[in-house]
Amino acid sequence: MAEGTTSVVGLSAATLARIRALEGQYPSSRSAVLPALWAVQDELGYLPPWTIEVVASELRLLPGDVEAVATFYSMYFNHKPGRHVVQVCRNVSCGLRGSDEVLGHLQDALQLDQEGNTPEGDFSIEGTVECLGACGGAPMMQVDRYSYENLSPQSAVEVIQAIRNQSPKGDRQG
Numbered sequence: 001m002a003e004g005t006t007s008v009v010g011l012s013a014a015t016l017a018r019i020r021a022l023e024g025q026y027p028s029s030r031s032a033v034l035p036a037l038w039a040v041q042d043e044l045g046y047l048p049p050w051t052i053e054v055v056a057s058e059l060r061l062l063p064g065d066v067e068a069v070a071t072f073y074s075m076y077f078n079h080k081p082g083r084h085v086v087q088v089c090r091n092v093s094c095g096l097r098g099s100d101e102v103l104g105h106l107q108d109a110l111q112l113d114q115e116g117n118t119p120e121g122d123f124s125i126e127g128t129v130e131c132l133g134a135c136g137g138a139p140m141m142q143v144d145r146y147s148y149e150n151l152s153p154q155s156a157v158e159v160i161q162a163i164r165n166q167s168p169k170g171d172r173q174g
């Protein structure tokens with residue numbers, strides 16, 4: 001099958017090859033679960049339930065072993081996220097400095113649906129993220145791979161608006 005085409009299991013041949021190549025790189029195939037899940041998420045944008053079975057099968061593990069990893073880390077998504085993913089830290093430092101107000105204001109301002117996506121599909125907000133390692137700038141949030149610190153409810157919304165203004169019109173998911 002040509003690289004990039006869809007395989008019988010719903011992932012591209014390139015992604016399956018990437019997963020298979022991981023197995024020999026670690027003493028235990030359990031250690032390959034994290035990068036294998038990244039490979040899936042890189043292709044699909046999230047981890048639909050059926051991909052847990054595929055990764056488990058490819059790495060010769062039990063589905064429960066893979067699911068435990070996929071559900072433990074907040075960087076793996078179990079639903080299709082927006083074009084930009086916002087993660088508001090709610091651990092102790094951020095919580096004491098107002099992360100609940102930041103999150104609540106963002107949720108109201110962006111009119112999120114039940115899965116935490118904006119109506120336009122350009123942003124999704126993950127509100128259950130633990131410490132993101134920038135406690136000195138609490139409260140903080142991460143948008144994609146960038147951190148924004150010392151937020152107020154209003155400045156958090158301004159960050160989102162600035163990103164929207166920089167995005168080309170086609171830079172939104174339907």
Ligand code: FES
Pocket residue numbers: 089090091092093094095130131132133134135136138140
């Ligand atoms: S508690 Fe929020 S970054 Fe550490």
